[in-house]
Amino acid sequence: MSNPVIPAADLVMEGSQIVSLRTAGVGETRGRVVDLSGRYVMPTLINPHVHIGYMRDGVGDPAHYSKDNVLDHLRRFAYYGVSVVQSLGTDREGTELDLRDQQRAGSLDDPELSTLLTAGTGLVAPTPGSSNGSARFATDVVNEVTDPDSARAVVRKLAADRVDVIKFWIDSRGGSKVKMPPAVYRAIIDQAHKERLRVIAHIYDLEDAKGVIRAGADGTAHLVRDPGHDDELISLLLERDAFVFTSLGIQRAAVVGPALLDDPFLAETVPDSARSFLRERMKTASTAQLGHLRRVYETLRREVAAFSSAGVRLVLSADTGVAAQFPGFAEHFELESMVDAGMRPLGAINSGTEQSARVLGIGRERGTLAPGKRADFLVLDADPLADIRNTRRIRDVYLGGHRLDRPAMRSTWTG
Numbered sequence: 001m002s003n004p005v006i007p008a009a010d011l012v013m014e015g016s017q018i019v020s021l022r023t024a025g026v027g028e029t030r031g032r033v034v035d036l037s038g039r040y041v042m043p044t045l046i047n048p049h050v051h052i053g054y055m056r057d058g059v060g061d062p063a064h065y066s067k068d069n070v071l072d073h074l075r076r077f078a079y080y081g082v083s084v085v086q087s088l089g090t091d092r093e094g095t096e097l098d099l100r101d102q103q104r105a106g107s108l109d110d111p112e113l114s115t116l117l118t119a120g121t122g123l124v125a126p127t128p129g130s131s132n133g134s135a136r137f138a139t140d141v142v143n144e145v146t147d148p149d150s151a152r153a154v155v156r157k158l159a160a161d162r163v164d165v166i167k168f169w170i171d172s173r174g175g176s177k178v179k180m181p182p183a184v185y186r187a188i189i190d191q192a193h194k195e196r197l198r199v200i201a202h203i204y205d206l207e208d209a210k211g212v213i214r215a216g217a218d219g220t221a222h223l224v225r226d227p228g229h230d231d232e233l234i235s236l237l238l239e240r241d242a243f244v245f246t247s248l249g250i251q252r253a254a255v256v257g258p259a260l261l262d263d264p265f266l267a268e269t270v271p272d273s274a275r276s277f278l279r280e281r282m283k284t285a286s287t288a289q290l291g292h293l294r295r296v297y298e299t300l301r302r303e304v305a306a307f308s309s310a311g312v313r314l315v316l317s318a319d320t321g322v323a324a325q326f327p328g329f330a331e332h333f334e335l336e337s338m339v340d341a342g343m344r345p346l347g348a349i350n351s352g353t354e355q356s357a358r359v360l361g362i363g364r365e366r367g368t369l370a371p372g373k374r375a376d377f378l379v380l381d382a383d384p385l386a387d388i389r390n391t392r393r394i395r396d397v398y399l400g401g402h403r404l405d406r407p408a409m410r411s412t413w414t415g
């Protein structure tokens with residue numbers, strides 16, 4: 001693992017690319033120089049797990065979904081130095097696919113937007129007489145599949161739409177939903193690989209995690225809930241070189257509670273009125289609920305510590321757009337949660353930059369600071385390796401060599 005954080009240097013750019021990182025004032029003379037003396041530089045964050053377009057003022061609802069809201073979220077990610085996000089199965093009316101294509105073709109040429117990748121719509125088993133087990137706000141847009149043939153047909157259709165990844169949900173949502181049978185998810189995984197697409201499985205249970213990894217899924221969208229992992233799962237993950245998305249912050253946010261909303265870093269993009277409303281809503285959790293949330297979070301912490309020391313590929317995932325996972329803020333909160341679970345700051349940053357770029361298949365252009373890579377980086381006032389919360393001490397964000405006008409962006413949200 002290369003050290004992603006470089007103190008006291010100059011970063012030299014040409015166009016949208018990095019030419020070199022040099023000792024201050026020494027070497028390379030062509031290109032534009034960013035003086036980093038007294039500062040720290042790290043690659044921008046890359047989050048392969050978001051559900052965008054639904055959240056407005058902290059409330060996720062299908063009624064809030066619009067193309068403008070998707071664009072607003074991409075702008076919020078950029079503001080916080082999250083340069084690439086992948087929408088994981090909850091797109092509406094092809095909005096994200098269209099935007100991704102426009103970004104790729106250069107017809108949506110806005111340097112203050114995060115780059116979008118997308119799974120389009122995910123696959124899930126129907127629950128007779130009830131909504132299915134996908135994200136609560138998107139049960140009407142996902143693909144319900146009941147047998148291997150219908151599953152293969154959906155995957156073929158998604159591949160024809162040129163999605164970036166295939167996503168399916170398997171868990172029972174606390175026993176309230178029908179689980180997808182193994183024969184169906186095996187067909188999804190097999191067909192996706194025939195189409196040369198990676199597959200990510202939403203799982204919560206240990207046996208489901210083992211089942212999807214045995215069937216060849218490239219990774220899981222979550223850690224295992226109760227009763228937690230076992231050694232066999234670790235062996236399977238290592239053997240198959242499968243990745244695990246951390247998705248810790250969404251659980252930890254519930255444990256932290258309303259105090260999360262007092263964070264000045266969040267207040268930069270979420271106005272007082274919205275945070276007051278949410279504070280009241282978060283206070284309603286009962287003591288029993290809180291106890292349960294804490295126990296689950298402790299299970300996840302232990303799992304991250306065990307996976308991390310065993311060498312399992314942990315990838316930053318913030319499940320952004322769900323619950324209190326605010327675009328851009330959630331990714332920094334995830335880094336903090338990973339360190340809270342026992343990872344070193346260097347490992348957490350690596351899993352949200354180099355590792356997440358690799359999982360998205362964009363590791364050649366992004367994810368590290370090196371000559372020839374895209375000039376996507378954060379300039380920080382303090383060392384994030386000394387304290388992971390220093391990723392929030394943002395002096396500047398550069399995307400493709402463009403320095404974002406963050407004060408102007410901020411004023412559109414919070415005046």
Ligand SMILES: [Zn+2]
Nearest residue numbers: 049051088319
């Ligand atoms: Zn998710």
